[in-house]
Amino acid sequence: MSEPVLRHAGVNLGGTQDHPRANAESGIFGFWVFLMSDAVIFALLFALYGTVVAATAGGPRPADVFELGSALAETLLLLTSSLTIGLAVLAMKYDGTRRPVLAWMGVTLALGVAFLALELHDFATMFAQGAYPTRSGFLSAFFALVPLHGLHVLAGSVWMLVMAAQILAYGFDARVRINVLRLSLFWHFLDVIWIAILSVVYLQGHLP
Amino acid sequence: MNDRRRETLTYVTGFAIALALTFAAFAAVRWPVAPAGTTFAIILALALVQVVVQFRCFLHVSFARSSREDLLLVLFSALIIALMVSGTLVILFNLRTRMM
Numbered sequence: 001m002s003e004p005v006l007r008h009a010g011v012n013l014g015g016t017q018d019h020p021r022a023n024a025e026s027g028i029f030g031f032w033v034f035l036m037s038d039a040v041i042f043a044l045l046f047a048l049y050g051t052v053v054a055a056t057a058g059g060p061r062p063a064d065v066f067e068l069g070s071a072l073a074e075t076l077l078l079l080t081s082s083l084t085i086g087l088a089v090l091a092m093k094y095d096g097t098r099r100p101v102l103a104w105m106g107v108t109l110a111l112g113v114a115f116l117a118l119e120l121h122d123f124a125t126m127f128a129q130g131a132y133p134t135r136s137g138f139l140s141a142f143f144a145l146v147p148l149h150g151l152h153v154l155a156g157s158v159w160m161l162v163m164a165a166q167i168l169a170y171g172f173d174a175r176v177r178i179n180v181l182r183l184s185l186f187w188h189f190l191d192v193i194w195i196a197i198l199s200v201v202y203l204q205g206h207l208p
Numbered sequence: 209m210n211d212r213r214r215e216t217l218t219y220v221t222g223f224a225i226a227l228a229l230t231f232a233a234f235a236a237v238r239w240p241v242a243p244a245g246t247t248f249a250i251i252l253a254l255a256l257v258q259v260v261v262q263f264r265c266f267l268h269v270s271f272a273r274s275s276r277e278d279l280l281l282v283l284f285s286a287l288i289i290a291l292m293v294s295g296t297l298v299i300l301f302n303l304r305t306r307m308m
Contacts, residue, residue, distance in 0.1 A: 047297055051301065068238070079223065185267060
């Protein structure tokens with residue numbers, strides 16, 4: 001098996017620190033293009049949210065329905081899961097055995113599912129308070145933006161299960177390794193998007 | 209220091225900085241010391257720093273030649289996003305003031 005030519009950002013899966021151009025892998029540039037186009041979608045939903053955040057139509061205002069404590073818990077869950085998926089990739093690179101990689105991916109998945117559960121609980125609380133998507137422009141924009149990120153996390157969780165199955169079935173062949181690397185980039189990217197959601201939606205909503 | 213320790217340290221450092229920046233942003237909202245506009249600017253600045261830290265430590269985008277193409281892609285996307293977002297905001301806020 002020949003290693004691919006090393007060119008792009010990401011953890012360098014082959015131990016080639018002697019070559020200055022070889023800090024990373026090829027075969028993930030296309031995935032970067034996908035991530036950046038996804039970022040454009042989110043950015044425009046952020047712009048939309050910014051323009052209608054004041055349009056509450058006499059309904060609940062941001063400060064009425066957002067809980068800072070729950071937002072902080074969600075942030076910590078997602079941030080920690082971003083660290084553990086990184087440790088999973090490092091375990092894949094240096095150990096090359098299934099157990100530590102699957103263990104870190106399991107921790108990541110558990111944190112992701114906990115995040116989703118907390119977010120669903122938040123949405124249920126908001127619905128109970130009369131904050132549903134058709135209530136006002138502000139809530140329409142909120143429920144377009146934040147659940148879209150939640151759907152991404154859900155997709156990432158399903159992908160995590162698929163990768164675990166592939167690792168069990170095929171071991172760490174070149175295809176599985178590059179796909180785990182792509183999954184880790186996707187997961188880190190979702191954490192970056194969440195930072196923007198936290199700042200623009202939750203923290204801005206609680207400004208005096 | 210071997211490679212594994214160095215790379216693990218990169219992740220842990222990024223995690224620690226991100227954690228500190230997150231708590232700083234929450235503190236700025238929880239115990240406000242400035243008017244709302246200034247606090248919002250502080251939050252956005254902290255978020256921007258955190259995004260850069262995460263791109264550097266977690267996504268490994270840096271000035272190293274190995275990730276030059278990715279860096280260019282990210283910076284170009286940032287330019288496109290800045291143009292589209294600022295254009296949207298200008299047009300829609302303008303429309304809003306005219307309709308009020």
